[in-house]
Amino acid sequence: MWWEVPCQVPAEVQRENTRVAFDYVPILIQILVAFAIAIGVIVISNFVGSKRPTAAKLAPYECGMTPVGQAWRRFPIKFFLTAMLFVLFDVEVIFFVPWTVILRHLRVGGTDYVLFALGEMAVFAGFLLLGYVYVWKKRALEWEA
Amino acid sequence: MMFVLPTLEWWTIAPVVILTLTGCLVLVVDLFRGDDASPEPLAWLTTGGLAIAIGTSVSLWGYEAQAAFSGMVVADNYTQYFTVLFLVIVGVTVLLSFDQLTKEDFHPGEFYSLIVFSAVGMVLMASAADLIMVFVGLELLSICLYILTGFSRRRLESEEASIKYLLLGAFASGFLLYGIALVYGSTGSTNLGCVARAINPASTFAMFGCGTGSVAGAATSGLLLAGVAMLVVGLGFKAAVVPFHMWAPDVYEGAPTAITAYMSVGAKAAAFAAIVRVFMIAFPTLSHDWSMILAILAAVTMIVGNTAAVSQQSIKRMLAYSSIAHAGYILVAVVAASQVGIASLLFYTVGYTVMNLGAFMVVILLGRRSEDHLLISDYAGLSRRHPVLAGLMALFMLSLAGIPPTVGFVGKFYIFTAAVQADYAWLAVIGLLSSVISVYYYLRVVYQMYMVDPVAGVEPVTPLRWVTVAAGVAGFAVVALGVFPHGVLALASASSTFIR
Amino acid sequence: MVPIEHIMVFTGALFCIGVYGVMARRNAVLVLMAIELMLNAVAINLVAFGTLVYPGQINGMVFAIFVVTIAAAELGLGLAIVLRVYRMRSSINVDDIDLMRW
Numbered sequence: 001m002w003w004e005v006p007c008q009v010p011a012e013v014q015r016e017n018t019r020v021a022f023d024y025v026p027i028l029i030q031i032l033v034a035f036a037i038a039i040g041v042i043v044i045s046n047f048v049g050s051k052r053p054t055a056a057k058l059a060p061y062e063c064g065m066t067p068v069g070q071a072w073r074r075f076p077i078k079f080f081l082t083a084m085l086f087v088l089f090d091v092e093v094i095f096f097v098p099w100t101v102i103l104r105h106l107r108v109g110g111t112d113y114v115l116f117a118l119g120e121m122a123v124f125a126g127f128l129l130l131g132y133v134y135v136w137k138k139r140a141l142e143w144e145a
Numbered sequence: 146m147m148f149v150l151p152t153l154e155w156w157t158i159a160p161v162v163i164l165t166l167t168g169c170l171v172l173v174v175d176l177f178r179g180d181d182a183s184p185e186p187l188a189w190l191t192t193g194g195l196a197i198a199i200g201t202s203v204s205l206w207g208y209e210a211q212a213a214f215s216g217m218v219v220a221d222n223y224t225q226y227f228t229v230l231f232l233v234i235v236g237v238t239v240l241l242s243f244d245q246l247t248k249e250d251f252h253p254g255e256f257y258s259l260i261v262f263s264a265v266g267m268v269l270m271a272s273a274a275d276l277i278m279v280f281v282g283l284e285l286l287s288i289c290l291y292i293l294t295g296f297s298r299r300r301l302e303s304e305e306a307s308i309k310y311l312l313l314g315a316f317a318s319g320f321l322l323y324g325i326a327l328v329y330g331s332t333g334s335t336n337l338g339c340v341a342r343a344i345n346p347a348s349t350f351a352m353f354g355c356g357t358g359s360v361a362g363a364a365t366s367g368l369l370l371a372g373v374a375m376l377v378v379g380l381g382f383k384a385a386v387v388p389f390h391m392w393a394p395d396v397y398e399g400a401p402t403a404i405t406a407y408m409s410v411g412a413k414a415a416a417f418a419a420i421v422r423v424f425m426i427a428f429p430t431l432s433h434d435w436s437m438i439l440a441i442l443a444a445v446t447m448i449v450g451n452t453a454a455v456s457q458q459s460i461k462r463m464l465a466y467s468s469i470a471h472a473g474y475i476l477v478a479v480v481a482a483s484q485v486g487i488a489s490l491l492f493y494t495v496g497y498t499v500m501n502l503g504a505f506m507v508v509i510l511l512g513r514r515s516e517d518h519l520l521i522s523d524y525a526g527l528s529r530r531h532p533v534l535a536g537l538m539a540l541f542m543l544s545l546a547g548i549p550p551t552v553g554f555v556g557k558f559y560i561f562t563a564a565v566q567a568d569y570a571w572l573a574v575i576g577l578l579s580s581v582i583s584v585y586y587y588l589r590v591v592y593q594m595y596m597v598d599p600v601a602g603v604e605p606v607t608p609l610r611w612v613t614v615a616a617g618v619a620g621f622a623v624v625a626l627g628v629f630p631h632g633v634l635a636l637a638s639a640s641s642t643f644i645r
Numbered sequence: 646m647v648p649i650e651h652i653m654v655f656t657g658a659l660f661c662i663g664v665y666g667v668m669a670r671r672n673a674v675l676v677l678m679a680i681e682l683m684l685n686a687v688a689i690n691l692v693a694f695g696t697l698v699y700p701g702q703i704n705g706m707v708f709a710i711f712v713v714t715i716a717a718a719e720l721g722l723g724l725a726i727v728l729r730v731y732r733m734r735s736s737i738n739v740d741d742i743d744l745m746r747w
Contacts, residue, residue: 137177138176284715308730
């Protein structure tokens, strides 16, 4: 039975464990000091500083632009959909490039692996094709839907 | 350029291949059906694919561990143990989601194929022998879950849960990846066995596909330790370990209930499957450095999960915090870092799956009209309306609280025993104390069901037949595994032999 | 040749800028861009390790390819969800997405 497996932690490992626990004490102290300073600064500035908040001051800095929303114009949703589909299929090309680079080296060594590599790529392209068929049948490519 | 053809041992990933084909088939079949065709054929197709994959995985049990695809995956008992567990979870989720699928008109094709693809991700995580595979499996699982979380298009909460999960999940993936990059930079390999040999040349994990040639031994360095720390962050996020748990309650509450059940057991088990592989295979010699960190995380997770669950009003949110606490218990087993610890982790994962899925089954049976009836106060007087369901819910709550003779008790017992053996008695004590807190909120549900008078005007629902049967089976399993744990323990023990 | 330390400092800085962006930005699209920054830092790091520290190995390059494609899938999905949030709530300020709390 499994609980009869002798499981004794060697003495040096035990010592090691306790030693490591002490090793982390400086880090603990540093964390405490960091927290103390951070909280202290906030508390002090809360009491000492003057506060004249405006809406613009409270908003996070976004390169001088108004943060959200207003800069957005209404786009036809089709642009986003097409762009997203383009990106997804476009990125897959990254797998084709190393494959084409390595393809001509596959003849080296007496055996011909080109057919094997073609088969592998056919599997990969098959899955991509499946995605394409899916998109097509879902009419995501039709502009006038 | 010298080119070595990688040997392709297809049988090692046979379940993955079958699942992938099933997912594609479901998608294609759905395309050529009408828009309002019944989801039932697709559900059967999915279940059939899952059954074949489970059968394949079972037939692979007991073979000697073998790495395949140039050391990318490894097929051993551990892989098969988790594969079967994951696929059973997915099968149960297909059953649980069926009612909501028809009522809220989810697209069945996408739903079933996504859930199958997420299962592929989980299986890859459990069989990963390389950090690349850990990452790919994790992302496959996560991306499918982001979509599944937002599947209830009518509810704003679902969509909110989806975007929160995605933003935080992608953030955590960034940390995981940076950790992997640093580990690669300091050891010169992403294969788990090779990383182990680079850190300690004496370690032999030949079965993980690392050749016997020399490795770029860089030994321990700050770079490596920073990488390990970031791996803890990235994987801890997926397992919802405090302090990386902030997403969990919102996502669990907002997701469709069947998906919540799926995430709380499936994704968590997958995350721990990967955590065990990465930390036990790649970094065993660094255990002084990570075991204390993980021990503290486990303690904090148990305490925070259990105390935060106390004040919850929604049953889904309560179960979310409870699942965070259970991640803490499971992490204790990782900290123990012994074969006994991992065997108890494997056992507890099964036990937790059974009891948590059971609890969610009752929640789904009662909250049928699209996500209502989800407050704990809605369970008032349930024993009068549905005595059987109330009895089952009480059983699952007692098991989650760890009260004998249920599987929850046995599982916790083994985990804490392993922790004490590994000289982490303080962690076991914290675990025990925090599970005392958990008794309070689990029993609150039982109290509501049996002691509080029902609210007037609440009609009993007609329970779905198959989900009720499944809940009954889960209730039986909770007791059976609690009284006779030895069968599953023997399997768990045989699955953890890769740890020495 | 550029020493590896320079690249590590560069990618570390890039990663930290990404982390800062995720924490400080309120616009969900900008958060996604910040995440992309983090992932790109990792990809550069992997390629740098693969070419400078371990020449002749392809692990780093292969991993970088996976990072790029998976990041594209993740962010494509992210944009789709953000778009849906915008259509339902006419806002993509992450502070406005607050139906559920504690």
